[in-house]
Amino acid sequence: QVQLQESGPGLVKPTQTLSLTCTVSGGSINSGSHYWNWLRQPAGKGLEWIGRVYTPGGTKYNPSLNSRVTISVDTSNNQFSLRLTSVTAADTALYYCARSSAHYGGTDSWGQGALVTVSS
Amino acid sequence: EIVLTQSPGTLSLSPGERATLSCRASQSVNSNYLAWYQQKPGQAPRLLIYGASSRATGIPDRFSGSDSGTDFTLTISRLEPEDFAVYYCEQYGYLPNTFGQGTRLDIK
Numbered sequence: 001q002v003q004l005q006e007s008g009p010g011l012v013k014p015t016q017t018l019s020l021t022c023t024v025s026g027g028s029i030n031s032g033s034h035y036w037n038w039l040r041q042p043a044g045k046g047l048e049w050i051g052r053v054y055t056p057g058g059t060k061y062n063p064s065l066n067s068r069v070t071i072s073v074d075t076s077n078n079q080f081s082l083r084l085t086s087v088t089a090a091d092t093a094l095y096y097c098a099r100s101s102a103h104y105g106g107t108d109s110w111g112q113g114a115l116v117t118v119s120s
Numbered sequence: 121e122i123v124l125t126q127s128p129g130t131l132s133l134s135p136g137e138r139a140t141l142s143c144r145a146s147q148s149v150n151s152n153y154l155a156w157y158q159q160k161p162g163q164a165p166r167l168l169i170y171g172a173s174s175r176a177t178g179i180p181d182r183f184s185g186s187d188s189g190t191d192f193t194l195t196i197s198r199l200e201p202e203d204f205a206v207y208y209c210e211q212y213g214y215l216p217n218t219f220g221q222g223t224r225l226d227i228k
Contacts, residue, residue: 047157047165047208049217062216063121096164105212106155106170108177113164 002027004097006114012091013120018084020114022097029078030055035100037107038071038082040093048093053080054102087118122146122211126220132228139196141223143209150213152187156194159222160205168207169194201227 008020022036029036038050051061053071061069070083084091095114100107123146133139143154152172157165167176169185172192182197196203204227209220 046221047210047219049210049219060215064216098164100212101170104170104174105153106167106176107157107165107210108167108170110164110166 002099002109004099004109004111006095006097006111008114008116010115010117012087012116012118014088014118015086018082018087018091018116018118020082020095020097020116022080022082022111024078024080024099027099029073029080030075032056033102035102036071036073036080037098037100039096039098039107040091041096041113042093050082050084050095052100089118092116092118121216122149122214122218124209124211124218124220126207126209126223128223129221130224130226132226133199134228135199135201137199139194139199139203139225141194141196141207141225143192143194143220145190145192145211148190149192149211153211153213154185154187154192155210155212156183156185157208157210158203158205159208165208196225199225 003025005023012018035052037052053059053073068085073080097111098107099109125144127142154172156169159165172187173185184195186193206222208222
C-alpha cells in the first residue's frame with residue numbers, strides 16, 4: 001500500500017517561496033504507471049489541482065499558477081517537490097500530494113495534507 | 121478550462137435513503153475521464169469512482185456512477201451513517217484537471 005507524506009514549513013512570508021516535499025513509501029515513484037500530483041484546498045473551500053510530474057518525462061501545471069510553480073522529482077529518494085514563488089495570502093491552504101493512475105485516471109492515494117499559511 | 125457544476129449544493133437525507141448527486145461539465149469530457157471523491161472533515165479526499173462509472177478498489181457497491189453526455193451522476197443506493205460527507209467530481213480528460221465545488225450530504 002503506497003503512502004505519501006508532505007513535509008515543509010507551515011508558515012511562509014508574503015513574496016517568498018513556498019517549498020514542500022512529498023515522500024513516497026510502499027511504491028516506486030519511477031513506476032511509469034502513475035502521475036504524482038500536487039493539489040491544494042483553502043480552508044472550507046474546494047480542491048484545486050496545481051500540477052503533476054510523470055517520471056518517464058514531463059511536468060504539467062495549472063495555467064492559473066504556471067508562471068509561479070515548479071514540480072521536480074528526486075527518484076533516488078523517492079520524493080517529489082513543489083515550489084511556488086511570490087506567494088500571497090491567497091496561497092494559504094492545505095497542500096496535498098497525491099498519486100493518480102496514468103492509464104485510468106482518478107487520484108487513488110493522498111497524503112494527509114500540509115497546512116501552509118502565508119503571513120508576515 | 122472545463123468548469124464542473126455540482127448540484128445540489130447541500131442534500132439532506134436520512135440513512136437508508138437513496139442519494140443522487142449531479143455534476144455537469146461545461147463541455148464534453150474526454151473519454152469520460154471523470155472521477156468522484158468523498159471527503160470527511162479533517163481527511164484527504166477518497167476516490168470512489170473513476171472513468172465515470174468504475175468503482176475504485178474497496179468501494180462498496182452501493183456507490184455507482186453514470187453519465188449522459190456532459191451530465192454525470194453519483195448514486196448512493198442506501199445511505200449508511202458513514203456516507204454523510206462532502207462529495208466532489210473531477211474531470212481529468214483535459215488539462216488542467218478541474219473539480220466541482222462540492223455537494224454536502226447531511227443527515228436529515
